[in-house]
Amino acid sequence: MTLIYGHRGARAEAPENTLPSFQKALDAGVTRVELDLHLSADQQLMVIHDPTLKRTTGLRGKVAQHTAAELTRMDARLGLPGWPTPCPIPTLEQLLQACPQIEHYQLEVKSGSERQSRIVLNAIMALVERYQLHDKVVVTSASRTLLRYAKRSGFALPTGLVEEYGLLNPLKSARRYGCQYLILNWKLCNAERLRQAQAQGLHVSVWTVNDAARMQQLINMGVDSLITDYPARAMEVSQGRG
Template sequence: MTLIVGHRGARGEAPENTLASFAKALAAGVTRVELDLHLSADRQLMVIHDPTLKRTTGVRGKVAQHSAEDLQRIDARLGLPGWPEPCPIPTLEQVFGTFPDIEHYQLEVKSGSTAQSRIVLAAILQLVERFGLQNRVVVTSSSRTLLRTARDTAYPLATGLVEEYGLLDPLKSARRYQCRFLILKWTLCRPTLIQQAQAQGLHVSVWTVNEIEQMQRLIDMGVDSIITDYPHLAMRVLA
């Protein structure tokens, strides 16, 4: 059965990557979520998609230029106009602590050097171990540097390759970096690719799927999970 994953929580229903967004996904009955991570100036894991603040908060500057304490005072509801209440940028620690009912997390890390990758991977592992979520987390990225770092350091958490363009063979790349998940953009999905990935033991997760016909086509194709901005809609289609 195809699983539903809330994209940045419930990006189409609440301000993305905020506590309100994850609560909205849970309210739809979705207990698997995808979220994005960047490091603050004091190396705390912040839940925000862009390396800059402007799009979701209206504030100029980079996430990495601010402390976690300062970032948690910034309202991140700009991405969904009309939301009635302030939505501060959360830390990953806050998300883990607030939502014990979330069964699985896709933690997407954007990019960075090998040194930066080591810092991010270590910070994630420390939090995951503290909350006992080792079997409920996959660290995903399109960054070969990060995935290579995870492989070469025998990183104990599951990893996943995020593939948007398909310029290189995603199955070869996933195998090279010892990934357990393959996160495909929906435009790359073909029945043969899905079947080959699953035959290699990969969980195939597809993003971002927001149209009913698209959802149904991918469910029929047998993908393992669908990442959507609209968890309530996806749950109705699944039903």
């Protein structure tokens, strides 16, 4: 059975990576979500995709230049024009508190240096322990630096390689960094690659899958999970109602 993850909540239906967006996914019956993390100036985990504020808040500057208290007062609804009410940038902890119904998280870390990787992974682990989420989290990243550090440091949670372009063999890379998940751009997913990855014990998740026919094609192919901006549509397709 193919699992459904809401991409940044329900990105096409509510402002991405905000509490209303994750609630939209839950309202559709999707209890698994993918989201993005950046560090604030005071090293809190903020749920936001870009390193800068412009696209979703209209403000200048970088996420890392502001404290969590400042960021949670910013309105991040510009990603979906026409949304009627303010949508603050949430901390990861605020999301955990607001949506306890979420059963699994793909936490995509937008990280560069090894120092940043250490801080982010320690912060994630602290929240996982506080909220008893050990079986509910995989930390994913396109950053080889972060994945290398996670492996070398004996990080206790599953990790996943996010692969968009496939310039290097994604299966070899996932193995090299000790990943349990392979998060593929759907264009990189074919039956042979899927078969090889699953034979090596990898959970294959594909993104961002929004077209109903493509959802059905990938489900038929046997992907382990798909990530979508339209959780309600994906649920209909996966349940044979699409």
